[in-house]
Amino acid sequence: MKKYQEFKQVDYPKIGEDVLAFWKSNAVFEKSVSNREGAPTYTFYEGPPSANGTPGIHHVMARAIKDVFCRYKTLKGFQVKRKGGWDTHGLPVELQVEKELGITKEDIGKKISVAEYNQKCRETVMRYKHEWDDLTEKIGYWVDLDDPYITFDVKYIESLWHLLKKLYEKDLIYKGYTIQPYSPAAGTGLSSHELNQPGSYRDVKDTSITAQFKVIGEEDLYILAWTTTPWTLPSNSALAIGEKLDYVKVKTFNPYTFAPQTVLLAKARLSAYFNPKGASVDLDAYKPGDKVIPYQIVEEMKGKDLMGIKYEQLFPIDALALPEPAFTVISADYVTTEDGTGVVHLAKAFGADDFRTLVQQDVPGVFLKDDKGLEIPIVDKKGKFLPVVGEYLLTKMEEHAIPVHKTFTADDFYVKNYTHDDESDKAYKSTDVIISIILKNENKAFKVEKYEHSYPHCWRTDMPILYYPMESWFIKTTAYKDKLVEYNKTINWKPESTGSGRFGNWLENLVDWNLSRSRFWGTPLPIWRNKEGTETKCIGSVAELEAAIEESIAKGFMKESPYKGKEIDLHRPYVDDIILVADNGEKMFREPDLIDVWFDSGAMPYAQWHYPFENEDKFKENYPADFIAEGVDQTRGWFFTLHTLAVMLFDSVAFKNVIANGLVLDKKGNKMSKRLGNAVDPFKTLKEFGPDALRWYMLSNANPWDNLKFNKEGVVEVQRRFFGTLQNTYNFFALYANLDAFAYDASNKIPVNERPELDQWILSKLQSLIKETETAYENYDVTPASRAIMSFTVDQLSNWYVRLARKRFWRGDMNADKQAAYETLYECLEVIARLMSPIAPFYADWLFQNLTASLESKPLSVHLTDWKSSEENLINLSLENSMQLAQDISSLVHSLRKRKTKGEAAT
Numbered sequence: 001m002k003k004y005q006e007f008k009q010v011d012y013p014k015i016g017e018d019v020l021a022f023w024k025s026n027a028v029f030e031k032s033v034s035n036r037e038g039a040p041t042y043t044f045y046e047g048p049p050s051a052n053g054t055p056g057i058h059h060v061m062a063r064a065i066k067d068v069f070c071r072y073k074t075l076k077g078f079q080v081k082r083k084g085g086w087d088t089h090g091l092p093v094e095l096q097v098e099k100e101l102g103i104t105k106e107d108i109g110k111k112i113s114v115a116e117y118n119q120k121c122r123e124t125v126m127r128y129k130h131e132w133d134d135l136t137e138k139i140g141y142w143v144d145l146d147d148p149y150i151t152f153d154v155k156y157i158e159s160l161w162h163l164l165k166k167l168y169e170k171d172l173i174y175k176g177y178t179i180q181p182y183s184p185a186a187g188t189g190l191s192s193h194e195l196n197q198p199g200s201y202r203d204v205k206d207t208s209i210t211a212q213f214k215v216i217g218e219e220d221l222y223i224l225a226w227t228t229t230p231w232t233l234p235s236n237s238a239l240a241i242g243e244k245l246d247y248v249k250v251k252t253f254n255p256y257t258f259a260p261q262t263v264l265l266a267k268a269r270l271s272a273y274f275n276p277k278g279a280s281v282d283l284d285a286y287k288p289g290d291k292v293i294p295y296q297i298v299e300e301m302k303g304k305d306l307m308g309i310k311y312e313q314l315f316p317i318d319a320l321a322l323p324e325p326a327f328t329v330i331s332a333d334y335v336t337t338e339d340g341t342g343v344v345h346l347a348k349a350f351g352a353d354d355f356r357t358l359v360q361q362d363v364p365g366v367f368l369k370d371d372k373g374l375e376i377p378i379v380d381k382k383g384k385f386l387p388v389v390g391e392y393l394l395t396k397m398e399e400h401a402i403p404v405h406k407t408f409t410a411d412d413f414y415v416k417n418y419t420h421d422d423e424s425d426k427a428y429k430s431t432d433v434i435i436s437i438i439l440k441n442e443n444k445a446f447k448v449e450k451y452e453h454s455y456p457h458c459w460r461t462d463m464p465i466l467y468y469p470m471e472s473w474f475i476k477t478t479a480y481k482d483k484l485v486e487y488n489k490t491i492n493w494k495p496e497s498t499g500s501g502r503f504g505n506w507l508e509n510l511v512d513w514n515l516s517r518s519r520f521w522g523t524p525l526p527i528w529r530n531k532e533g534t535e536t537k538c539i540g541s542v543a544e545l546e547a548a549i550e551e552s553i554a555k556g557f558m559k560e561s562p563y564k565g566k567e568i569d570l571h572r573p574y575v576d577d578i579i580l581v582a583d584n585g586e587k588m589f590r591e592p593d594l595i596d597v598w599f600d601s602g603a604m605p606y607a608q609w610h611y612p613f614e615n616e617d618k619f620k621e622n623y624p625a626d627f628i629a630e631g632v633d634q635t636r637g638w639f640f641t642l643h644t645l646a647v648m649l650f651d652s653v654a655f656k657n658v659i660a661n662g663l664v665l666d667k668k669g670n671k672m673s674k675r676l677g678n679a680v681d682p683f684k685t686l687k688e689f690g691p692d693a694l695r696w697y698m699l700s701n702a703n704p705w706d707n708l709k710f711n712k713e714g715v716v717e718v719q720r721r722f723f724g725t726l727q728n729t730y731n732f733f734a735l736y737a738n739l740d741a742f743a744y745d746a747s748n749k750i751p752v753n754e755r756p757e758l759d760q761w762i763l764s765k766l767q768s769l770i771k772e773t774e775t776a777y778e779n780y781d782v783t784p785a786s787r788a789i790m791s792f793t794v795d796q797l798s799n800w801y802v803r804l805a806r807k808r809f810w811r812g813d814m815n816a817d818k819q820a821a822y823e824t825l826y827e828c829l830e831v832i833a834r835l836m837s838p839i840a841p842f843y844a845d846w847l848f849q850n851l852t853a854s855l856e857s858k859p860l861s862v863h864l865t866d867w868k869s870s871e872e873n874l875i876n877l878s879l880e881n882s883m884q885l886a887q888d889i890s891s892l893v894h895s896l897r898k899r900k901t902k903g904e905a906a907t
Contacts, residue, residue, distance in 0.1 A: 012690035036079035090597035159607035165540030184383030185463035208451035226340035235347035258288035266342020516593035602641025692840035700786035
């Protein structure tokens, strides 16, 4: 009877399917956790994916990395619980729903109620959950999918409210009016870590303009100021200079109108605006259109001498007139001569530095009043000029006969191309270009050109952002900057450069966390205020909210609870209907904003257990995480929010070890995209190659934190060279073991020191491999582990040991030498199955079960065994070195023979 199953052909994808079915029917994953009850815990946190889109090939890489170290630590004797989770709030969901419904943010509450809209979002978030679960199972990523945390769940949100209240009570949440990054395309503000997601800053070619500001009381004297955002010029209310910089008045001619004039700019910027040849040309000799424009420096001065100079408003729109000290020259410490003119144009509504400088110096900004009497910028939140400016531009377009690509109305002047107009149209003109033409024709522009620069874009819509004045709630993260930096230095980052560089630098330049968002689907901000903003209350639990509602009903502010006869839902619009009672007896209304969705995911260590309302013991057992892993794009996302909340609220790190994996690109190094047709379908790839070869290729090809150029040929090579060689080695063993009726018996094996030297050598190499692999796994270095296993299997075991020992298997009698050969090869194969099981879990289990099938007492699965520690007494470095010399000599002889053979063929 055959003891070891033999295989003529191996179907690797089918191995994956069969082993997965075996795991499910035998609850192998569940047993790998329950069998370790009472053992030390090893905690892994799952960064929650969003299930409103289908998974890609890069998710195989990301999830395989997580799986490797959880499996390894289980083998090492730890109990490793892995709770899954789903990220269900946020902008991606809202954008998808709006696209499907054919609506915009402005339609919510008009064409569709907030309740209907949020219900649609709720229905959408889990649309592709089946595909995610399917991929998770097929690639062998063991994580608890039966009891995941879900960020829209009322218990999860209640834990978030508790954390927010703790921050509030520590005086770490405040409301501020600042200039913030804002996405008109998404209709929401962005936090600094959202703005700094990879790819957010992009090189674009915009129209830049050096505008001329006419000095009042001087004939033909203009101050030059440069900007890459001409659309901000109608909002100009001051010009800033550097007090210690050198400036010059230069007599010259306007290059567009040819009018004689004197311009004022920094001396160090002369060469950027004037051809040196012009200095030797007589001013009187100039003719309009001459290529070289003459110029003459007529006066030099320091910046401080320019303070207080008044100039004419660039866009003389009556509704935008301002009182003094608007339209004057002031100073600012950030003015340099690195670019531009050494003069900075300031628009209070659209720049953080501008806003701060103008507030400090009591200079008003260009704003209009809305129907509530509140100041608003002249660009609305859709990124469009208000009609008062639109009408002025429309009049000027007609006056200057500017041809354009479409019919404009006063309501069509978008400051960026948010309407997706065809920019390839020869007649296309952006608002910046229209403004520049008007200023050129009116002798208000000195230089207009295309300028390539890096400009921030919304990470979800890929559209340009604006810097916009907004009231927001902030978390005072800067108060903990030093502690955040200090604790980060205790974390083991892979690679280290991400922790000390990318993440460390981010913490060193920390700004306060912009917490609030003007959206509908997400965790509501649990803060209520009276109309004057003098009374504030933060709610930290459902019980606290219910008690506050009862107080409000008793006071007569509410007739009944919005939850009467219903399950509690902490989302909008229900919380919006709740009026609370202030300490002074006034009505309090909820601040309408939601919180940053990154707070949702960063709070998962607590909210996944509904802490502190229940499971306090579970939370403490599983905090902080021993290990997390996500893409490098989470450095300023999930990694940051995890770290920040842990330090600020628990005086701890949230995770001890972290792998920040790189991108998965196409084989040419381009970003994968369905639109470009270079995206790889993970399901098709699994069907073609199986999960083990795919995982092995992705984790052995390059370090996980390096970008991987995915090439199917690489998967083919791994399958052929490693898995093919390993399978052939097993087939060799099974064939002859069955012929000789050999069955491995650990109780009756030949001692290693009595086996031939060849056996002692390969077993010494095997122990060295165990140590090398264990060290790599302990250091969270999966790539050297996979390469060491592959090298041993192919180069040492198959190409050397089996070749040199095969005649021992062919002998007729089962003598001690033959038995030793069988036992040695078996032991190598069995250990390889264990060592490779974290990386190639399906094939390793299949191989292990084939090897152990004849044993009377055998483990159900390789994943339910213990890690095979190295036997130090079997390591013989002298023997390993001697065999290495023999291998080197053999290799040299082989190369000489090849060279001689080629030479003979050539002659």
